[in-house]
Amino acid sequence: MRRKREKTELLAPGGSYEMARAAYDAGADSVYVGPVGWSRRRSFYELSDEDIKRVIDYAHEHGKLLRVAMNTLPSTWEISKGLQKIENFIKMGIDGIVLTDPGFINRVHTNFPGLEIHASVGCSAMNREEFKFYADMGIDVVTVPTELNIKELKQLQDDDACGVEILVHANRDFTYLGRCTMSSYFKHVWKKASDGKNHFHGSPNRGGLCWRVCKSQWCLTEKTNGRASEFGSPEDLGNVAFFLFEEVPDYMKMKVDCLKIQGREYTVPLVSDIVKFYRELMDACMEGQDPTSDPEWIKRREAMITRRDNERDTKTKELLNECGEIKTTTEPVTVGEN
Numbered sequence: 001m002r003r004k005r006e007k008t009e010l011l012a013p014g015g016s017y018e019m020a021r022a023a024y025d026a027g028a029d030s031v032y033v034g035p036v037g038w039s040r041r042r043s044f045y046e047l048s049d050e051d052i053k054r055v056i057d058y059a060h061e062h063g064k065l066l067r068v069a070m071n072t073l074p075s076t077w078e079i080s081k082g083l084q085k086i087e088n089f090i091k092m093g094i095d096g097i098v099l100t101d102p103g104f105i106n107r108v109h110t111n112f113p114g115l116e117i118h119a120s121v122g123c124s125a126m127n128r129e130e131f132k133f134y135a136d137m138g139i140d141v142v143t144v145p146t147e148l149n150i151k152e153l154k155q156l157q158d159d160d161a162c163g164v165e166i167l168v169h170a171n172r173d174f175t176y177l178g179r180c181t182m183s184s185y186f187k188h189v190w191k192k193a194s195d196g197k198n199h200f201h202g203s204p205n206r207g208g209l210c211w212r213v214c215k216s217q218w219c220l221t222e223k224t225n226g227r228a229s230e231f232g233s234p235e236d237l238g239n240v241a242f243f244l245f246e247e248v249p250d251y252m253k254m255k256v257d258c259l260k261i262q263g264r265e266y267t268v269p270l271v272s273d274i275v276k277f278y279r280e281l282m283d284a285c286m287e288g289q290d291p292t293s294d295p296e297w298i299k300r301r302e303a304m305i306t307r308r309d310n311e312r313d314t315k316t317k318e319l320l321n322e323c324g325e326i327k328t329t330t331e332p333v334t335v336g337e338n
C-alpha cells in the first residue's frame with residue numbers, strides 16, 4: 001500500500017555529497033543519488049556507498065529523505081548483485097529506490113516489500129493501464145514522461161494506482177527520456193569494472209553516458225547509385241531544457257506526490273538556487289498565492305534559465321569534444337543507403 005503524502009514533495013539531485021547537502025539546506029524535502037555504475041550518469045556524478053551513508057545521515061538529522069537511483073538496465077547476473085547493494089542501502093537507512101527495469105522491480109519488491117519504489121522516467125509510463133501495471137508490480141510513485149499535459153496527468157491520477165512524480169526541471173528530448181540510443185552508435189567502448197560489471201560507454205542504460213550527440217548539427221543524406229543527396233538544411237534534433245513555472249500552481253492543486261528537479265551534472269550553487277526557487281514557489285502556492293505573473297518572479301526565473309543554459313552549453317561542448325566521433329554537417333551522416 002503506497003504511502004500517501006500530506007503535501008507535494010520537492011525532490012532534488014545529489015550529484016555529490018556537497019550537492020545533496022546544499023539541496024537539503026536550500027529546502028528540498030528529498031534528494032536522489034546514484035551509486036557508482038548503477039544510475040544514468042557518469043561516475044563523476046555518482047556516489048560511493050560511503051558517501052551515500054553520509055548523505056543518509058545528514059538527511060535524517062534534518063528530517064529529510066534520501067532515495068537511491070539504480071535505474072540502469074541490469075543483466076541477469078547483475079540482478080543478484082543489485083539486490084545485495086539494495087539490502088546494504090536498506091541497512092544504511094535509505095527511504096526509497098528508483099528503478100526502471102520491470103524484472104528488477106519485481107525482484108526488489110518481492111525481496112524488500114516495505115521499500116518505497118519509484119518507477120524512473122525511463123519506464124515511459126504513458127497511460128492508465130501502465131500505471132495499473134506498475135501498481136501491481138509494487139511501484140509507489142511513477143515519474144511521468146515530460147510530454148504529458150495536465151489533462152493526461154489528471155487522468156493518470158484518477159485511478160489512484162500510483163503516485164505521480166513530475167519533472168519540473170529537465171529536458172524534453174525528441175525521443176522519450178530514457179529511450180534514446182543515439183549515443184550508443186558513437187561510443188563503442190566496453191569497460192569492465194573491478195567487480196566484473198560490464199559498462200558500455202555509449203549507453204546510460206548500461207553504465208555509460210548520453211553524449212548529447214543530438215546537440216550536434218545534423219544533416220540527412222541519402223546515397224542512391226553511389227551519389228549522395230542532401231535533404232534540407234542542418235537540423236537541430238530538438239533537445240530543449242525546460243524550467244516549468246506557470247504549471248506549478250496546478251500541480252500543487254492536483255496534489256501530485258513529487259516535483260523533481262534534474263541536474264546532477266550542474267554546479268552546486270546552481271542546483272542550490274534552483275531548489276530555493278522551487279521551494280519558495282511551492283510554499284507560496286501552499287499559502288494560496290500564485291506568483292507566476294509577478295514580474296519579479298518572472299525576472300528571477302529568466303536569470304536562472306540563463307545560468308542553466310550557460311552551464312548546459314559548456315557541458316554539451318565538453319561531451320561532444322570528448323565523444324569525438326560526431327560527424328557534422330561538413331561531413332554529413334548518412335542515414336539511408338539503397
Ligand code: SF4
Nearest residue numbers: 173180210212213214
Ligand atoms: S542524445 Fe540527446 S536525445 Fe538522446 S538521450 Fe542524449 S540528450 Fe536525449
